[in-house]
Amino acid sequence: MTKIVTSKLFLFILFLGYCTDVNAQADHKDIDIIPYPSTLTAGDGYFLINAQTTLVAPSRFVNEAAQLAKLVKAGTGYSLNRSTHSTNVINFVYDSTIKNPEAYQLNVKPKSVTITAGAPAGAFHAVETIRQLLPISVETGQRNATVRLPSVNINDHPAYAWRGMHLDVSRHFFSITYLKKFIDVMALYKMNKFHLHLTDDQGWRVEIKKYPKLTEQGAWRTFNNQDTVCMKRAAENPDFNFDNQHIIKKDGKTLYGGFYTQKQLKDLVAYAANKHIDIIPEIDMPGHMMAAINAYPFLTCNSQNKWGELFSTPICPCNETTFDFAKDIYTEIMEIFPSKYIHIGGDEVDRRDWGKSEACKELMKREGITSLPDLQNYFIDRMEKFFNSRGRKLIGWDEVLEGKISSTAMIMYWRSWVPDAPVKAAQNGNQVIMTPGTPLYFDSPADKNSIYNVYHFNPVPKSLTTEQAKLIIGAQANIWTEYIPSEKRADYMFMPRMTALAEMLWTNKQDDYKSYTQRLIQQYKRLEALDINYRQPDLEGIIDSRVFITSDTLNIHSPLNTSVIRYTTNGSLPDQNSPLLRNYVVNQPQTIKLAAFTQSGKRGDVYTMKYSQQTPAEPQNVAGxxxxxxxxxxxxxxxxxxxxxxxxxxxxxxxxxxxxxxxxxxxxxxxxxxxxxxxxxxxxxxxxxxxxxxxxxxxxxxxxxxxxxxxxxxxxxxxxxxxxxxxxxxxxxxxxxxxxxxxxxxxxxxxxxxxxxxxxxxxxx
Structure with missing residues (x-):
């Protein structure tokens, strides 16, 4: 029997940022939705949310209806009242013929809004589309009076099933509160996979009850050389200041770190599931295990734990105690994370100590293993069988392709300099998630081309056949945090690049880039309301080293018409008291520092422009x-x-x-x-x-x-x-x-x- 949820809603104020003529537009490219729907057709007029509006939903969509009601309430401050009669209705409808669980239809007419989906995920994505059409006040809790939605007909579904974001919490640690905020932003832009990198050489971040020393010892460290770099950068950029909540004093030492309890992580999993986001945990093995080895030295072949030329000592795949440890760890991980997918890592393994181990020599002879890469995949293969026995699917970084790998493992491609890796994986029958360092490592500094490069990234290698291309199931961006010591810095590194990735993976229409950039400009207002420390758009006209012959007039503009440009010429950083840049005339060599400031005082990147005076160089007279x-x-x-x-x-x-x-x-x-x-x-x-x-x-x-x-x-x-x-x-x-x-x-x-x-x-x- 259909369960009815009804809602009496007070009026909002008119959406100030909404400037679309819905009566005239047939294509609606100026509706500021990211990612843009698969198809969108304009209707006539508006749907007014008022005191008579009701909300109707079948029981299978009650969670999604409640989230829409919560958004509306955030802008009014009034609780929703029940009513069964209304000519002004928002109606959730189940349609079994919609087979894609993330697809939905949204039909907004002057007297009704109809959300049609075949699964709760699709209904939720429709809610997030409506969210972007609602006033920014829904994000801030500001109470207003009226709101209206443009009449549109949307038929929407994603181009790719895997639309992911990765966050490394091992190098630098992030609070549960921040992880929930991260999930909220992912949901807003219809991302659905959250890859959580929980362990590495620099820190073990998840409570394992059978091995308590993993967090007692492995979750804490003294400051390292990467921390020192961040501290130096903090002198000019406060985003590099450490979040003090992760610094403690113990036994006379200053330690950095932290970890999540199993209860905290189970709560996080439920929070993400409510927004139809799957959290994929990664416990990186057999390399990147220094934090664990420090606590349990028996894990290596020789009980030593050190750095090689590039990587740390891995755990030993030739001792049964290693497999017992790994299975124990993953058993507890699976109790926390119900995801079908478990990431084992498998990258950057320094295998040289294995070649010196008598135990490994004996095992290789016994098992017919002829190379160290194949020895690594002996470990991966055994762990995959363990995962499969628990109904889980193994994901590994593309280095696992260096040995013999089963076709049932999923491959996460990251090494841009090995372009044939995803091709080999697809040819082997493996499903592939594309995460190449260029352009999808969001810990790499952004520049004026970063968003363009993400938007125009094609996940499918050209050399694949049509059938092989189906094995490329999507992509994700990775955020490694060696040089990201704060939550504000993390925000800055992934936003707004993630919006380009979201549109590429959902809409996948590279010829809409101009439309996307116009819509992105309007999204900054919402990001600011959500307290996202986003990277402001690049200023137009910046050249690092400029030249003038007699003089030059410097005009720099921000794509945000609400921002102003301020500058200094004495080497100091510009602040809100620095002079405004307006037709600045340069007639002598100098260095100018400038930055954009939003109305709230948020400073964007500081640009340094060095001016020199030159006489035009004479050409060379060269023969031959x-x-x-x-x-x-x-x-x-x-x-x-x-x-x-x-x-x-x-x-x-x-x-x-x-x-x-x-x-x-x-x-x-x-x-x-x-x-x-x-x-x-x-x-x-x-x-x-x-x-x-x-x-x-x-x-x-x-x-x-x-x-x-x-x-x-x-x-x-x-x-x-x-x-x-x-x-x-x-x-x-x-x-x-x-x-x-x-x-x-x-x-x-x-x-x-x-x-x-x-x-x-x-x-x-």
Missing amino acids: VAPGLSAGYYKGFFNGTTKIKAGPADSTFITPTVTVPASIKEGSFAVRYTGYIDVPQDGIYTFYLTCDDSGVLSIANRETVNNDGMHSAIEKSGQVALKKGLQPFALDFVEGGGGYTLKLQYSINGKERADVPRAWFKHSR
């Missing part, structure tokens, strides 16, 4: 040039361009353009590109250099762009004054291992940017 640049390849790891070894290159070649040659996309190396650039006219040229890791560009023997330092793919820009003709060109590039990103663009005299044409590059014969 040929197309392309000369390039020298240097083997080895170099910590920045200044560390490239002196002397001749290990090999040389001619390249038609600035790119990382496909033949050397492996390991660490450096490339020096030299030659000339044939510019077509006099002017001030701006160059935009994106690289992972280091790059320094010089034009006309003048350093133009400095993007040095070991970092992920970020863009830096600079200007140089040139006369028409051949100008000396030099670019030093360092790849530390993993990114393989190098891109050069230009603009002239403030025009639109473009890739540097190949025809411009020349070298001496």
Whole structure:
């Protein structure tokens, strides 16, 4: 029998941010929903939520109806009254023909709102769509009088089943309150998988009752070198200050850390399930286990626990005590987390100690194992069988493909520099979740291209067949927290990038990017109301190193029309008392620091612009040039361009353009590109250099762009004054291992940017 839930609602004020003419629009691209629905058609007029409005729902949707009622109440302050008669109704309808559990239909007419779904998850997503159409007051609890919803007809479903976010709570710890806030934001944008990285070398964050020392000892540590970096950065950015609630004094030492009790985590799981988000726990094995090994040394092959060249000592897969420990751990984890999926990690394992172990030699001989990667997968395979026996499915990072892996394991692809890994996984029959470091590691610093790159990421490798492509079930963004010591910093790193990921995974229409960016501008108001320390949109017109010949007028704009730009010229950071930037005239070399400030006083990124005065460089008179640049390849790891070894290159070649040659996309190396650039006219040229890791560009023997330092793919820009003709060109590039990103663009005299044409590059014969 259908259960009726009725609601008498007081009036809200008109949604101030709503400016759509619903009577005129047929496509409604200006309705500020993210992710945008699969189809949306405008109707005529509005549905008014008023004192006569009722809410009707079958019992299977009572939870979702209650959440909609809660949103409405947040804006009125009045409890909902029962009524069975109304001509103004919000009606939840069950439709068994809707097979996708996350799909829904939303039909808003002047006298009714109908939410139709085949499962509670779909009904909940409809509620979140309505939430984005309601006034921002529903987020703040401000009590108002009237509200109206535009008449629309939406038919909506996700493009991908796995729409995930990952948070590492091991390197730096986050409160349960923050995790719930994180879940709330995920739900708002229809994300459905929360990958919680609970353990690593730096901390064990989950209570295991059979092994109490895991949290008694493993949850706490003294400050490390990554903490020191954060402390230095805090001098200019308060987001790097530690959350003091995670710092304690014990035995005369200052310790950082914390852990979650099983009760806390069970409560968190229920909280997420109420919003149709599945929490996937990760207990990383066999590597990244230093925190556990410190407490229980028997876990290694030799009872030692140390760092190797890159990674820590792993647990030993050749002792039955290791498997007993792992099964005990996961048994308790499964009692906390009902998720079908359990993440075992399996990444970055330093296997060298295994090769020295007599126990491992004996096991490999007995089991016919011929390599250390296969020995690792002996461990993974045994654990997968244990997971399967409990009705769970194993997920591992893509390193598990280095040995023999069953086709039933799920693969999480992260190593951008191993592009064939997801292809091999799909060819092996494994389901794949795409999380490549570029562009989906949200702990990497954002720049002006980050949102674009996330939005235009295609999870499906081009080389897959149609059937194999079905094994790519979605994607997620990862947040590793070595350099994220506070909840405010975590907010900043994932928002608003997550909105681009949400739309890519739900809507999957890359040609709607302009519409998305326009809708995103309106979303910032809601994020601020939710107390999200989001990264403000990049200021328009920022160039790191600017040039003037006689003078320049600096005009910088924020995409947020409610923000103002303030600046300093004395080296100090701009604050709310700094002067406003309005047509600032530059006629002498100087350094300007500037930032945008919202109406609430929230400061965005601080930009540093260095101005220099130049006379346009004269062209070179060079005879006998040929197309392309000369390039020298240097083997080895170099910590920045200044560390490239002196002397001749290990090999040389001619390249038609600035790119990382496909033949050397492996390991660490450096490339020096030299030659000339044939510019077509006099002017001030701006160059935009994106690289992972280091790059320094010089034009006309003048350093133009400095993007040095070991970092992920970020863009830096600079200007140089040139006369028409051949100008000396030099670019030093360092790849530390993993990114393989190098891109050069230009603009002239403030025009639109473009890739540097190949025809411009020349070298001496």
